[in-house]
Amino acid sequence: MNVKVSPNSIxxxxxxLVLAEASFSCMVKSCTEGQPCQKARLSLDVDDDILLNAEIDDAQLAxxxxxxxxxxxxxxxxxxxSNGEDIRVDLVGRDGGVFAPYILVPLEPLDARHRLEIEAPGDESLLPSAARASVVKGKIAFVxxxxxxxxAEIARGxxxxxxxxxxxxxxxPAAQRFAQKLAAEVGELRVYAVDIDVSDETSVQRAFELVASTTGGLDLVVSNAGILKAGSILEQPVKDFRLVNEVNYVGFFNVAQHAARLFRLQWLGDPDWYTDIIQINSKSGLEGSNKNGAYAGSKFGGVGLVQSFAxxxxxxxxxxxxxxxxxxFDGPLWSDPQRGLFVQYLNSGKVPGARTVEDVRRFYExxxxxxxxxxxxxxxxxxxYLVxxxxxxxxxxxxxxxxxxxH
Ligand SMILES: NC(=O)c1ccc[n+]([C@@H]2O[C@H](COP(=O)([O-])OP(=O)(O)OC[C@H]3O[C@@H](n4cnc5c(N)ncnc54)[C@H](O)[C@@H]3O)[C@@H](O)[C@H]2O)c1
Structure with a gap:
């Protein structure tokens, strides 16, 4: 596959390469010449012909x-x-000019669980799952x-x-507010907010460019954004049907495509490293949902995409x-006091005999x-588990x- 040689593709x-060579997770931030120099500095000599190529085979670049x-x-x-120092890495051409300066920010040492290096039972990659949450330690995730x-629950966890x-x-604004709250708990360098409309290819591309220039790569993409517009097949306007599919179905395609391109570049640096795309689908992606066909259809389609992309x-x-x-039930989709599904179902009489929101909740529970x-x-x-x-x-x-x- 050809790529444009730029700081974001490198x-x-x-x-x-750092994952492969040093078994250490890090962020790779693009920086400008003027930025303060880190104490530790590494210069790598790269052929000018490669750096100055407008388009190049990505494997050649790697x-x-x-x-x-x-x-x-x-x-x-x-x-x-391992000393936890930020490192300035300069790619230097033959004439001594710096092509692209980066700052490497160390995260965590990595174990072998994410590589295909299983020799025999007892190998480190088959570590027991008692400490399962630790599989994401030092990883970079995009939700x-x-x-x-x-x-938000996933991002916080x-x-x-x-x-x-x-x-x-x-x-x-909501993403930024939440990021700020979370950063107060886990540290500013550990949480980033970015604007994205998953149904808009350009917006998705922009978001992934920001990722490439800020954290260098990713290990896990959780495609969770989704909307629901319930409605009978006899009455639902096609524009509602389209909107749900633009966000849930096309949106997953857009996110998976840009995630896969970024992951592939990273894989060229470390061909043993596993990365994950996880779609938050729904039980309605496995079983039909009455008067909710737009949503169920978009989620069934998501499973088809998941299998094919896999x-x-x-x-x-x-x-x-x-x-x-x-x-x-406790999330805003169901429990929002004005627009939540409990209120909507109560008002529309969808649950026979229900007189309060609690009655509707009990019916579904x-x-x-x-x-x-x-x-x-x-x-x-x-x-x-999936990671x-x-x-x-x-x-x-x-x-x-x-x-x-x-079944
Ligand atoms: N809530 C449930 O009961 C339930 C059950 C099963 C599956 N799901 C799935 O879980 C996911 C999250 O659902 P939720 O209930 O937490 O939703 P929610 O409505 O509470 O939150 C959805 C978030 O996605 C954002 N969003 C909406 N459209 C977007 C777009 N085009 N681009 C980027 N962001 C967008 C919203 O701003 C919001 O922050 C969805 O895919 C949904 O289908 C939800």
Missing amino acids: APILRG SALRKAFRPQDVQTLRSWL TGGAQGFG LAQSGAVVWIADINL LELVEYRIKVNAICPGNF AKIPMKRGCYGPDVLKAIY EQVYETGQALPVTGGQVML
């Missing part, structure tokens, strides 16, 4: 960058990273629709488990899976064998308290 490859790392550079890098609801988190949302991207060690949660709705931590456990499990892809994992079972 950053993920550089991050991949190989030139790999060649620039001499064994002594790798040694130096390892010791700086769409991260400003509220499931997305990942950050609290030691991941760097991007909160990507169409509601930027087959193609496995070559680059990119796993693609879906999680299909049950209803999050009674449908679940485990008698409660789904919560953020239920979904997080599924995320940790840790390097021997599965293309799956749709129900988290529904037994309400939906696979």
Whole structure:
């Protein structure tokens, strides 16, 4: 695949090389010449012909960058990273000019759980899952629709488990407010907010460019942004049907495409490293939903995309899976006092005999064998499982308290 040689296309490859060479997670930030110089500084000599090429085969670019790392550079890098020092890395052309300066910010040392290096049972990559949340420690995650609801729960859980988190949302002020709150808990360098409309390709591209120039790469993309517009097939306007599909179905395509391109560049730096695209689907992606066809159709389609992308991207060690949660009754979608589904269903008389919001809630809880709705931590456990499990892809994992079972 051809790429334009730019600081943003180099950053993920550089991050991949550091993952491969030093087994240490880091962020790779593009910086300008004027920025204050870090104490530790590494210069890598790269062929001008490569750097100045307008378009180049991405594998050729990765190989030139790999060649620039001499064994002594790798040694130096390892010791700086383990001291927790930020490192300035300059790519230097033959004439001595700096092509692209970066700052490497060390995150965490990495174990072998995310590589395909299984020799035998007992290998480190088969570590027990008791400390499953630790699989995201030092990883960089991107959560769409991260400003509220499931997305916010996921972003918070990942950050609290030691991941760097991007909160990507169409509601930027809400994403920024939430990011600020979270940063007060886990540190400013660990949380970023970014504006994204997943249904708009240009907006998605811009968001991923910001990722490349700010954290260099990613390890996990949670495609969570989604909307619901219920309506009968006899009455629903096609514009509502289209809107739901633009966000839930086309939006997942847009996010997965840009995530896969970034992951592939990073993979060229580290061909053993596993990355994850996880779609937050729904139980309605596994079973039809009465008077809710636009939503169910968009989610069923999501499973088709997940399976197809998984087959193609496995070559680059990119796993693609879906999680299909049950209803999050305590989230705003259901519980918002003005527009929540409980109020809507009460007002529309959808639940026979219900006189209060509590009656409607009890009606829906009674449908679940485990008698409660789904919560953020239920979904997080599924995320940790999918990230840790390097021997599965293309799956749709129900988290529904037994309400939906696979055939
Ligand atoms: N709430 C549930 O009961 C439930 C159950 C199963 C699955 N889900 C799925 O979980 C995901 C999150 O649902 P939720 O209930 O937390 O939703 P929510 O409405 O509470 O939050 C959705 C977030 O996505 C953002 N968003 C909306 N459109 C966007 C767009 N085009 N681009 C970027 N961001 C956008 C919103 O601003 C909001 O912050 C959805 O995919 C939904 O289908 C929800």
